[in-house]
Amino acid sequence: MHKITVSTQQRDQMVEITAEVEKAVRDVHVLDGWAEVFVPHTTAGITINENADSDVVHDVLKRLDKMVPWREDFDRHGEGNSAAHVKASMMGASVRVRVEGRRLLLGRWQGIWLCEFDGPRTREVWIDAGPPVKRD
Amino acid sequence: MHKITVSTQQRDQMVEITAEVEKAVRDVHVLDGWAEVFVPHTTAGITINENADSDVVHDVLKRLDKMVPWREDFDRHGEGNSAAHVKASMMGASVRVRVEGRRLLLGRWQGIWLCEFDGPRTREVWIDAGPPVKRD
Amino acid sequence: MHKITVSTQQRDQMVEITAEVEKAVRDVHVLDGWAEVFVPHTTAGITINENADSDVVHDVLKRLDKMVPWREDFDRHGEGNSAAHVKASMMGASVRVRVEGRRLLLGRWQGIWLCEFDGPRTREVWIDAGPPVKRD
Numbered sequence: 157m158h159k160i161t162v163s164t165q166q167r168d169q170m171v172e173i174t175a176e177v178e179k180a181v182r183d184v185h186v187l188d189g190w191a192e193v194f195v196p197h198t199t200a201g202i203t204i205n206e207n208a209d210s211d212v213v214h215d216v217l218k219r220l221d222k223m224v225p226w227r228e229d230f231d232r233h234g235e236g237n238s239a240a241h242v243k244a245s246m247m248g249a250s251v252r253v254r255v256e257g258r259r260l261l262l263g264r265w266q267g268i269w270l271c272e273f274d275g276p277r278t279r280e281v282w283i284d285a286g287p288p289v290k291r292d
Numbered sequence: 293m294h295k296i297t298v299s300t301q302q303r304d305q306m307v308e309i310t311a312e313v314e315k316a317v318r319d320v321h322v323l324d325g326w327a328e329v330f331v332p333h334t335t336a337g338i339t340i341n342e343n344a345d346s347d348v349v350h351d352v353l354k355r356l357d358k359m360v361p362w363r364e365d366f367d368r369h370g371e372g373n374s375a376a377h378v379k380a381s382m383m384g385a386s387v388r389v390r391v392e393g394r395r396l397l398l399g400r401w402q403g404i405w406l407c408e409f410d411g412p413r414t415r416e417v418w419i420d421a422g423p424p425v426k427r428d
Numbered sequence: 429m430h431k432i433t434v435s436t437q438q439r440d441q442m443v444e445i446t447a448e449v450e451k452a453v454r455d456v457h458v459l460d461g462w463a464e465v466f467v468p469h470t471t472a473g474i475t476i477n478e479n480a481d482s483d484v485v486h487d488v489l490k491r492l493d494k495m496v497p498w499r500e501d502f503d504r505h506g507e508g509n510s511a512a513h514v515k516a517s518m519m520g521a522s523v524r525v526r527v528e529g530r531r532l533l534l535g536r537w538q539g540i541w542l543c544e545f546d547g548p549r550t551r552e553v554w555i556d557a558g559p560p561v562k563r564d
Contacts, residue, residue: 157526196535198478203381206334215374218366223359223495230490238487245475246382246518254293254420263332284526339517342470351510354502359495382518390556399468
């Protein structure tokens with residue numbers, strides 16, 4: 157399994173990691189199979205979304221922030237980052253993508269994103285891919 | 293991998309594709325294994341939800357639309373469909389279901405749905421299933 | 429495949445099931461592989477989130493309830509639990525976690541949770557893990 161590190165600069169930020177996932181797929185010699193991307197944190201998520209126009213990411217993060225306000229009167233959690241926990245579960249902790257011919261099988265506009273909801277922080281992403289090419 | 297095409301008629305629409313996924317499972321001769329359903333688009337998602345009462349789908353789409361308004365003052369994305377991108381990530385791009393005895397192992401009321409959030413459009417759904425039955 | 433039963437006591441409740449998933453992994457003799465956790469219901473979900481401070485769960489459920497009100501004027505579904513269907517799809521029906529050395533490979537603060545959105549009810553959770561250790 158590959159581990160990569162991503163440093164975020166803002167409280168809410170989406171960082172594209174498609175290239176890192178493709179590199180992991182090549183490094184473990186997967187020809188046809190799958191890649192799984194997992195974030196071992198509870199205030200960050202992984203999602204697949206558009207990677208063509210960075211304005212999409214801006215609008216997505218702003219909508220999530222409006223939907224899930226940072227502070228609420230009912231909050232009990234002492235750390236004060238409960239909103240980030242909600243957003244993390246809304247995005248999910250992992251995605252799984254098919255690999256064909258050593259490449260991720262994504263749609264034309266799709267990229268894989270780490271979603272930071274309580275930055276700036278240093279985050280890990282775990283990338284697992286298989287099966288490796290058999291060499292008889 | 294099987295590709296199916298779904299034509300949607302409305303901006304927000306859920307189309308059940310459980311039967312198509314079961315057909316793909318049979319076509320690749322999977323006895324016991326899994327089926328994975330992936331949407332290669334960034335303004336549509338895949339989810340599992342009730343397929344008994346179509347009113348559920350109506351209420352789900354209306355709630356999502358209220359939560360994620362189509363236009364916001366802060367929007368920058370020129371295409372104007374940022375809400376669809378948010379909803380797509382909220383639902384997710386794929387689901388994975390176990391197969392036993394050549395059938396999808398779903399709960400009694402569960403179906404697999406393509407979620408259209410920027411229709412009408414023609415959408416692809418990629419269905420992968422395995423492992424195929426070995427014939428020694 | 430293992431099936432476990434979870435009895436919930438409230439309409440909205442998160443019940444941690446990490447220990448049950450780890451037990452299933454041990455019972456099927458998985459050394460290095462994966463575990464998949466699936467909920468066969470349409471008003472409950474599965475998610476990964478913090479298991480250190482129970483106040484997080486309180487704040488998460490309250491935020492979801494505020495985002496997705498129980499009743500809306502546009503509701504058509506006779507059972508009156510459409511909000512639970514939305515929340516179920518927002519969390520998702522399954523999670524997948526890597527197994528290494530017979531243990532779930534989770535982040536330091538991560539646990540696996542059944543999310544009840546229409547309780548109290550008795551829920552099933554299906555746990556699948558593999559591959560089993562080969563004994564030559």
